[in-house]
Amino acid sequence: MSRAALLVLADGRFPAGGHAHSGGAEAAVRAGRVTGAASLEDFCRGRLHTTGLVAAAVAAAAALGADPGELDAAADARTPSPTLRRAARRLGRQLLRAGRVAWPSAELDALAERFPKGAHQPVVLGVAARAAGLGPADAAYCAAYESVSGPVSATVRLLGLDPFEATAVSARLAPEMDTVVSRAVGTARRVAGEGADALPAASAPLLETGAEAHAGWAVRLFAT
Amino acid sequence: MHLGHSLSHGGPEVVGADARRPDGVRRALRIGLGGPVGSGKTATVAALCRLLRDEVSLAVVTNDIYTREDAEFLLREAVLPPERITAVETGACPHTAIRDDISANLEAVEDLEDEVGPLDVILVESGGDNLTATFSKGLVDAQIFVIDVAGGDDIPRKGGPGVTTADLLVVNKTDLAPHVGSDLARMAADARAQRDGLPVVFQSLRSEEGARDVAAWVRERLAVWTA
Ligand SMILES: Nc1nc2c(ncn2[C@@H]2O[C@H](COP(=O)(O)OP(=O)(O)OP(=O)(O)O)[C@@H](O)[C@H]2O)c(=O)[nH]1
Ligand SMILES: [Mg+2]
Secondary structure, X not given: OOOHHHHHHHOOOOOOOHHHOOOOHHHHHXXXXXXXXXXXXXXXXHHHHXXXXXXXXXXXXXXXXXXXXXXXXXXXXXXXXXXXHHHHHHHXXXXXXXXXXXXXXXXXXXXXXXXXXXXXXHHHXXXXXXXXXXXXXXXXXXXXXXXXXXXXXXXXXXXXXXXXXXXXXXXXXXXXXXXHHHHHHHHHHHHHHHOHHHOXXXXXXXXXXXXXXXXXXXXXXXXX | OOOOOOOOOOOOOOOOOOOEOOOOOEOOEEEEEEOEOOOOHHHHHHHHHHHXXXXXXXXXXXXXXXXXXXXXXXXXXXXXXXXXXXXXXXXXXXXXXXXXXXXXXXXXXXXXHHHHOOOOEEEEEOOOEOOOOOOOOOOOOEEEEEXXXXXXXXXXXXXXXXXHHOOEEEEEOHHHHHHHOOOHHHHHHXXXXXXXXXXXXXXXXXXXXXXXXXXXXXXXXXXXXXX
């Protein structure tokens, strides 16, 4: 196993489609809830502790070898917005494509066979982490970090936010990412015994409703 | 008007990852169209569809920056049945989606082949971008860079990856040259100097010839691809 594999998987330039998504930031900017670094930090904190936590737990459970079908259904149940479900599967499919080339493995091949149109992205992330020789905490870190880094880089484009200030937002949230990851891994370890119901179900209603409204805009920079 | 040299110049061999689909069948030839905003990429795609749709099975992927305008234009013009036109959203960064992270575009071309195939050619239009935006070889087998005479007649001289390395350079809107004071002969000489023998087509989509030369080039690429 290589520690550096974690950096490869977590790299924002890993070619898995994330660049086209704002993680709800575009809708929040339009609604006037994100206007600068301070409100971006609030937005990201909320996202990290809700959908970020769920994604991290699902990814960790997948990395531990839980059944991808069960995890995909659990992720669906925790994603009320049909738009976000579609986006999550699309991103899962894109990650699967990149992951299979980066870390060829029978488990990733089987996942592609079973979900030709994609499984929820955190499920694929966990299986890709396994294929890369990484563990559940690594997978959870990728998911938690992504839940923040996505909106941060999108907001740099949307608001012309100072990129140093934007990066400082991510840095300030790093200790909270540690907390979220340890909670996520704790619940993921219970899935083997208790099933996917053990996973957290924190949700962010504004992210869900905002995604539905955003999908109806005629003019937008990001897919979600 | 065609100031370029022989279209039979082959350029680099047809390249592109995985020429066969998982079932072993040869996939469609994928041709990218890139170039600055408003140079005439969508108009060229529309013209190519009209010229080629009766002889080859075609589909189009558009990459719009913040709308679905290109796809909607093609749908409105009815250049192809709607199920053969797909729009990809690019997150404010058109060159990323055609070069650095091609996953969404690959998905679009594969879904088109699955759903409306078999296809002979898929045209992938990039969102309008800058002179450095080129397609990944993992996405397309050949690329066309479209500039226009109204964008300044010094663009061929400036060069850049699109102008110098594209398999075909199209200088569009030659009808506007007298109105904007662009010197076509100079553009042709500069392009020749930059491109090391690669072909150049000058066209006006307002003329009767339209995209005829580009269509001939596509036919040639397809012949090489299926040979
Ligand atoms: N006069 C003239 N106008 C043209 C020609 N080709 C295209 N146009 C016009 O130029 C404008 C832009 O053409 P498009 O095909 O939309 O350009 P595009 O490169 O697809 O633009 P983006 O996708 O926005 O980057 C349209 O109004 C076309 O009708 C031409 O040969 N001559
Ligand atoms: Mg266009």
